[in-house]
Amino acid sequence: MPHLPTRFVGIIIAFAPLFVHRSWKHAQVLLIGALLAPGQRTVASLLRIAGLSRERHFVNYHRVLSRAAWCPRAGARILLGLLVDTFVPDGPMVIAIDDTIERRRGRRIKAKGIYRDPVRSSDAHFVKTSGLRWMSLMLLAPIPWAGRVWALPVLTALAPSERFCQERGHRHKTLLDWGRQMALQARRWLPGRDLILVTDSGFSALLFLDAMRRGGITAITRLRLDAALYEPAPMRLPGTLGRPRRKGARLPTLAEILAATSTHWRTVRVPGWYGAAERTIEITSATAVWQHGGLPVVPIRWVLIRDPLNRFAPQALLCTDPTRDPAQIVRWFVRRWQVEVTFQEARSHLGIETQRQWSDKAIARTTPCLLALFSIVTLMASRLPARERRQVEQAAWYRKPQPTFSDTLAAVRRAIWREQAFVTSRRRSDSTKVRFALPDAWAYALCHAA
Structure with missing residues (x-):
């Protein structure tokens, strides 16, 4: 061996x-x-x-x-400690949460379901696939020898479909529930660190953002251009009757701010823009309160982004900490692209979707172990x-910098x-x-x- x-x-x-x-x-x-x-x-x-x-x-x-x-969760805690000590010993720690579909077939795979395939689908074309849905928590850390940020998987959990839970009498947990539990678990493991969570638009929900804010985690995600934004609630005067106000006056939507000629734009250079070396963009930002009927009130800083060369459509981000710098919010958010790179690298080089376990416990353990192997290989390379x-x-037809x-x-x-x-052996005269x-x-x- x-x-x-x-x-x-x-x-x-x-x-x-x-x-x-x-x-x-x-x-x-x-x-x-x-x-x-x-x-x-x-x-x-x-x-x-x-x-x-x-x-x-x-x-x-x-x-x-x-x-x-x-216990795989105990192993994830050990792995997170090794990664933090090696790559992010101090300063803000950026983490990401995202889901992926592992395409699997077989009658004995009980937790598989029918999901939208994010790789093969587009805005105009919907593709369904059969497989297992996984939610993964990753550490977005700069790798010195690679010259870029890598998404290092730490904790991965199986997120079965609602139909699977109903058939077995289990309480169904949505992706927001899984994401909230994973982020708060990382908070408990690292109580003294400044945690920055970047997610896609699927986690742009007031209940989720409020849970992150109360848990001491700064969440950064996308924001709709037509979101209802308000000023903070005014101070309550002594002797005022009724319940306290939760919001102030209605603010213009981000779409209106984008179209206004009086909007002041700031030029920012963002390194590592979705695989590119550097991208020059224009941003504008302000603070507001995001609120919807019956849901928590979340104070945010919104950042509106546009490309001077019109290479992509304008988009907006939100941050649950209004004191953060807008340019730094954008730089943290673009790291999220590395999550998709890690999923693809794990499929290409670590054999995800090639394992053949059939028991429920083996299925729930194998894929998280293979994703964690990505982080273990990175730790070994650091030694x-x-x-x-x-x-x-290198090759004559492929230059890799x-x-x-x-x-x-x-x-x-x-x-x-x-x-x-x-392996050397002892010297023998008659060898x-x-x-x-x-x-x-x-x-x-x-x-x-x-």
Whole structure:
């Protein structure tokens, strides 16, 4: 079985308290196999790449996911602590919450449902797909050797459909409920940090934003151009009868402010604008109160964005902390694009949607583990020498200026294989040169890489 280099052991050993001794040994094998295996991430392929294709008790490795008693949420807390200490030791910490669909088929996958496919659908074309819906909490941290921000998955939970919950008599939780619980869980894990939560327009709901504000989390999301904005409620005079006012006078909508010729615009340069190096935009901002009948009143700072070259339609953002700088709000929000990049990288290089577990517990554990593997690979790469982690796979027809996750995964794999290939032995006077034979694990990795 391959062994991890010493520089990686300090990262992996942090997860040992989650398991009993026997399960921990099997979990290490699965971890190394998931790092090295090409193609599918089934338990069988992990055992093959680890050189255990003749292991008679292979069922014990399946039971790590389907039966063993360990808590994924406790593992997420350990992983978050390692990521924060390595990449964001101080200052504001930006996190993101988003959902994704894992396309899976099979009669025994009970939690699957029919959802809108966000990748294949557009505004004018609706595509449905069958699969599992996952909600993931990610840390948006700058990676020094990559020169950009990466979305590092921390906590992932299965969000089944309403029909699945009704059939089993369970209370259905919406995506807003899952997102609220995950964000507040991160707040409890990091009580003293300044948390910035960036989300898409699906979380632009007053109940959700009010929960974030009361929990001490600054939420940044999109805002409709026709949202009903008001001035803050005036001070209540002594002796006034009736209930206190919740809002002041109605303010113009953002669409009206966008069309007004008297609006003052400020030019801002935003690095990393949705994959681009830098984008020059114009913004205007102010504070207001967002309120709707029967819902909480949320004070916000809105930021209206437009492109001087008209390359994208005007859009608006909101922040639940009115004291934040508008330009910084935009810079934090554009980091959210890296969440989609992480989902795609995990599908391409970590085998998501290729696993074949059928039990409910194994399904609920496997995909979160594969997403967390993205963060573990990044942590391992941080322990490598600078020259190794900055190596980029170049070609005459493809110039890559900065390393991507595939380069980082290749650097970690090289370090692990080097640990197996260059092991020195004691000097013997009667030693003879042994003919080199390609190890079975190497042959499997090289010949079955499709």
